[in-house]
Amino acid sequence: MKLSQLMSRMDALYEYDREPVAPDQLKTGWQFASLLAGEHVAGTEFVIGAFFVLHGVTAADLILGLVVGNLLAVLSWTFICAPVAVQTRLTLYWYLRRIAGPGLTAVYNVANAVLYCILAGAMIAVSATAIGLPLGVKTPALTDVYPTNPAWVALTFAIGAAFVTLAILGFEKLSNFARVCAPWILAIFVVGALAVLPRLGVHANLDNFWEIAKARIWNGVTSPGQDKFSVWHIIFFAWFCNLAMHIALSDMALFRYARHWAYGLYSAFGMYPGHMLAWLCSGIMVAAVGRQMDPGMMAAEAAGIAGPVAVVLAGWTTANPTLYRAGLALQCVTPNWPRWKVTLIAGFITTVLSCFPVIFMRLLDYVAIYGLVLMPMGAVVVAEHWLFPLLRIPRYRAEQTGSAVNWRAGVVWAGTLAACFLMPMHLFFRWLPGYLFALALYTALNLHLRKPAPA
Amino acid sequence: MFRTVFGLMAALSLAACLASGILVFLGCVESETYRRMLSVASLAWFVSAAAWSGKSTRPLEKQGEANSSER
Numbered sequence: 016m017k018l019s020q021l022m023s024r025m026d027a028l029y030e031y032d033r034e035p036v037a038p039d040q041l042k043t044g045w046q047f048a049s050l051l052a053g054e055h056v057a058g059t060e061f062v063i064g065a066f067f068v069l070h071g072v073t074a075a076d077l078i079l080g081l082v083v084g085n086l087l088a089v090l091s092w093t094f095i096c097a098p099v100a101v102q103t104r105l106t107l108y109w110y111l112r113r114i115a116g117p118g119l120t121a122v123y124n125v126a127n128a129v130l131y132c133i134l135a136g137a138m139i140a141v142s143a144t145a146i147g148l149p150l151g152v153k154t155p156a157l158t159d160v161y162p163t164n165p166a167w168v169a170l171t172f173a174i175g176a177a178f179v180t181l182a183i184l185g186f187e188k189l190s191n192f193a194r195v196c197a198p199w200i201l202a203i204f205v206v207g208a209l210a211v212l213p214r215l216g217v218h219a220n221l222d223n224f225w226e227i228a229k230a231r232i233w234n235g236v237t238s239p240g241q242d243k244f245s246v247w248h249i250i251f252f253a254w255f256c257n258l259a260m261h262i263a264l265s266d267m268a269l270f271r272y273a274r275h276w277a278y279g280l281y282s283a284f285g286m287y288p289g290h291m292l293a294w295l296c297s298g299i300m301v302a303a304v305g306r307q308m309d310p311g312m313m314a315a316e317a318a319g320i321a322g323p324v325a326v327v328l329a330g331w332t333t334a335n336p337t338l339y340r341a342g343l344a345l346q347c348v349t350p351n352w353p354r355w356k357v358t359l360i361a362g363f364i365t366t367v368l369s370c371f372p373v374i375f376m377r378l379l380d381y382v383a384i385y386g387l388v389l390m391p392m393g394a395v396v397v398a399e400h401w402l403f404p405l406l407r408i409p410r411y412r413a414e415q416t417g418s419a420v421n422w423r424a425g426v427v428w429a430g431t432l433a434a435c436f437l438m439p440m441h442l443f444f445r446w447l448p449g450y451l452f453a454l455a456l457y458t459a460l461n462l463h464l465r466k467p468a469p470a
Numbered sequence: 471m472f473r474t475v476f477g478l479m480a481a482l483s484l485a486a487c488l489a490s491g492i493l494v495f496l497g498c499v500e501s502e503t504y505r506r507m508l509s510v511a512s513l514a515w516f517v518s519a520a521a522w523s524g525k526s527t528r529p530l531e532k533q534g535e536a537n538s539s540e541r
Binding site: 191192194195198199202203205206207208209210212213219318319320321324 | 484487488490491492494495496497501504505506508509512515516519520523524
């Protein structure tokens with residue numbers, strides 16, 4: 016397919032939100048709070064909080080790390096993502112198109128789609144641990160990379176097929192139902208943790224809760240094969256967990272409806288229940304089952320039948336829109352395929368990936384890589400939006416010159432990823448120097464275009 | 471009218487889910503009773519919340535946005 020054809024197909028897909036949001040379409044703070052509160056309780060929360068226990072984080076480090084890390088995430092939405100969205104009233108797709116050119120934006124879309132597929136694969140695997148429980152299918156071990164038994168493969172394929180079919184049949188109705196699930200799933204986290212506290216030795220008046228938390232839950236002891244996490248790991252993980260949304264600006268799609276950039280603060284309604292309370296609860300639950308990384312079994316022990324149902328629903332409510340978005344992102348490079356066919360292909364790739372236990376057993380690393388891959392383009396947009404006017408560098412040259420690819424943005428994307436790969440530090444910490452590097456490099460590559468100061 | 475009733479039922483069901491956890495933590499109910507309570511309250515939540523949501527409109531959408539992701 017020619018590049019011009021590809022570009023026009025891609026534009027057609029996003030045509031409906033091509034125009035900036037009109038003033039009468041702006042939403043209230045309450046609407047933002049309710050939407051964000053329901054969006055951050057996913058199947059991954061069952062795994063992430065449990066992994067913190069396995070990585071030997073201490074109770075004090077965890078609490079401090081989650082408070083600070085989530086605060087940094089909220090501030091990233093408030094001071095980086097929301098201001099750009101409110102000023103432009105555009106989605107990232109259309110703004111990136113002006114800056115990076117339609118060709119590079121297409122590459123970005125495909126990269127995004129692949130990352131979506133891997134994420135949805137993790138969700139299928141998490142759901143498989145719950146459905147496999149009554150069927151007697153053994154959950155793979157923490158260190159497993161490849162499928163360990165045919166029953167696991169059959170189960171993930173069956174669940175993948177079900178999720179994909181549902182995603183094809185009725186995305187919108189199902190996503191309405193997914194919204195219904197969110198408060199209940201959060202309730203199951205809280206109820207499950209409460210129910211297992213007596214088993215860990217916590218008294219009904221909570222007088223020994225902190226002692227038990229330090230000695231039996233987040234006791235600083237790592238499980239075999241896991242590296243030790245400090246408060247810094249927790250701060251950075253909580254911060255970058257949604258890097259693609261805030262620093263990499265995907266949530267421009269949401270905040271373009273905000274009346275004011277300070278609406279970014281409403282992200283706290285999603286962060287603290289979903290990425291603090293739910294993670295703490297799943298940590299308590301995994302400690303109560305002797306640190307076995309098996310979300311289905313863990314939830315069943317804590318909440319009976321409601322537990323595995325919550326795991327499956329949490330996995331499905333994450334996988335369903337992710338599959339849809341992967342299909343949408345891939346549709347721009349598929350020759351006139353209908354949406355169902357693209358979703359089917361994306362779903363097949365996702366299902367194959369979900370057979371590999373490494374997808375969810377290394378979920379924390381994957382989340383780090385996911386944000387890292389998309390982050391440089393966020394830096395390119397921020398540099399062009401904020402730094403270029405300050406430095407009198409002309410903006411939107413790709414749009415003005417009609418070029419399909421802004422090669423400078425491409426160099427920054429590839430160069431930043433290469434630099435991050437070579438950085439001699441833990442994966443979790445690489446994105447921040449990488450982001451600053453990308454900002455500096457993109458600005459430096461465009462400095463020669465600087466206009467002279469007015470006399 | 472119906473929307474209010476379903477909304478109220480949903481809120482009560484969710485409160486019952488949370489109450490079951492608090493009761494088992496306090497030692498007021500046995501584990502089996504807690505699990506039954508939680509299952510019934512959960513079922514009630516899904517019925518009432520689905521009915522309530524079907525009668526409400528969604529205020530803010532991100533329909534079809536490929537550059538947005540899961541959380």
